[in-house]
Amino acid sequence: MTRSHTSLLVLFGAAGLLLLLAPDVFLIVFAGVLLAVFLHSGGAWIGARLGIRPAFGVGLFLALIVLALLGFGAAVAPAAIAEVEELARRLPEALTDLHDRIESYSIGAMVLERVTPDSLAGGAGGAAAMSAVSSTFGVLGNFVVVLFIGLYGAIDPGLYRRGLERLLEPALRSRGGRVLRAVGAALRNWLIAQLAAMAVVGGLTGLGLWLAGIPLAFALGLVAGLLAFIPNIGPVLAIAPALLLALPQGRTAVLVVLAVYLGVQALESYVVTPLLQQEKVSLAPALVIAAQLLAGVWFGLLGLALATPLTAALMTLVRVAYVENTLEDGAGGTSPGAAS
Template structure:
């Protein structure tokens, strides 16, 4: 067996073992790498504009992002907190109104009993303790993601060289190409998501404001954030707006639906195709399937990372399996491994 085959087999076995033993850890690492790609792209842009060194460019980019977030927070915080507080006050009555409407049907009480919050609670307070532990676990994961992203952004070559060293010498040039393709795929997906989130948030805010829905700003912000989860996010973002429109009658509910459908159609069929490269574009059925699988297996973290993971997996399958193996691409065209 050649060194080329052995190196690929060992990498595949190690990855499979990690997936079986510690899949949650791999998700956190991937999230950190994704954040590192974001910092690297932003820092690279600052570096090209200012001529600074890589580390200084990334540091300046982080400062600029923090300043932008602080400025936006100071500018919109009063309205945001006011609207969030109003939303928290208005949603419970809206839920009660929806509950009363469902209870009017013969099947309503059965459905409501199955969805009762008491089913989530245990007599020993297990729900509360689980929520607390999950919160601290999430905060710890966020810290780890931030540090992984920072370290990989400051010196990505160190980690690329480490991965490259695990490959047999004849495969290393092709390994560099595949890593560059993976980096480009994640950059393209991130850029597309940021633009899509901004477009959806602004258009949703304007649309709801024009039809007179209260709390349009906070609802637009919710829509922008949930756009990070394609397909499922837009459905979730429409729920608060529909609940607020429900007491106003069917006409207002229809207008809210029209706003969300128009915004999502515009984003799906015009914005996304224009801003995403062809190699990042994913079949909708594949996205939904990946989200369903990752959400069931790994919860919220899996759902959030399902789409970039699917994009990366599709790019790797295309380059490594289809191009290099099935079509006998460059990796096999380099000749025999002389060190066998």
């Protein structure tokens, strides 16, 4: 076995071992890398236009994000807070109404008798509550880790890229750097497509609900746009509060909410996302669905949320490192045209 093969075996073996033994760590680090790609892309764009170093561009990009969030909050915070508070106030009423409707049926009454707060509070329910509390603190801690990985990676990505390159045999380092840059470009293109799709989902959902006269349209559209980051499960989670709010208004309101969400979801799934993904990232839809299914089963919700960018990175790695640099180069070197 050559030194090149040994270095590749050690590098991919370590990554595979980390994924096998500590998948949560692997996914959190990858989420931080995604954030780093986003911040560095914005900083590099600003730096190129202002003639400043990319690191200073990242700082300016962060400042612009903070200012935009503050300005957006100052402009819409009163209305948004009022809508969110009204949403929080109406949801219990909607749940009570749903409880009454279920209880009006004999089968529903039997189910409600078996599923009581007392039965959920003891035993496994108490353990589930403690798990929910601990997972909340875990989420906050993971967010901080992702944030710092993103910041450090965005400020000086070359430091980490050179560190990875040094794990390779010297003859492979130039090719390794080219592969890493290609993977970074694929993740950047995926982020652009994903953010655009989320904006479309949030805007169209809020607009459709507002035109239909559904209350709290802004808050519901915001929730739908944010949850669009999570494929498959996100739209289901987003439609639940809207249906609960529409339920007391009658069957017509429920059908309108279903029509809006299903229409927006169909437009996003079959028009917006395929066009954006085809333009920005070359990913086969069936491959994406299979990757989401596997990642969701193996790694849970975080794996499902990161399945598509992971697939984009992996396919770029295979294409650049294996297909182009190994198969096609080897074929080109042995072809009759090359020999003549």
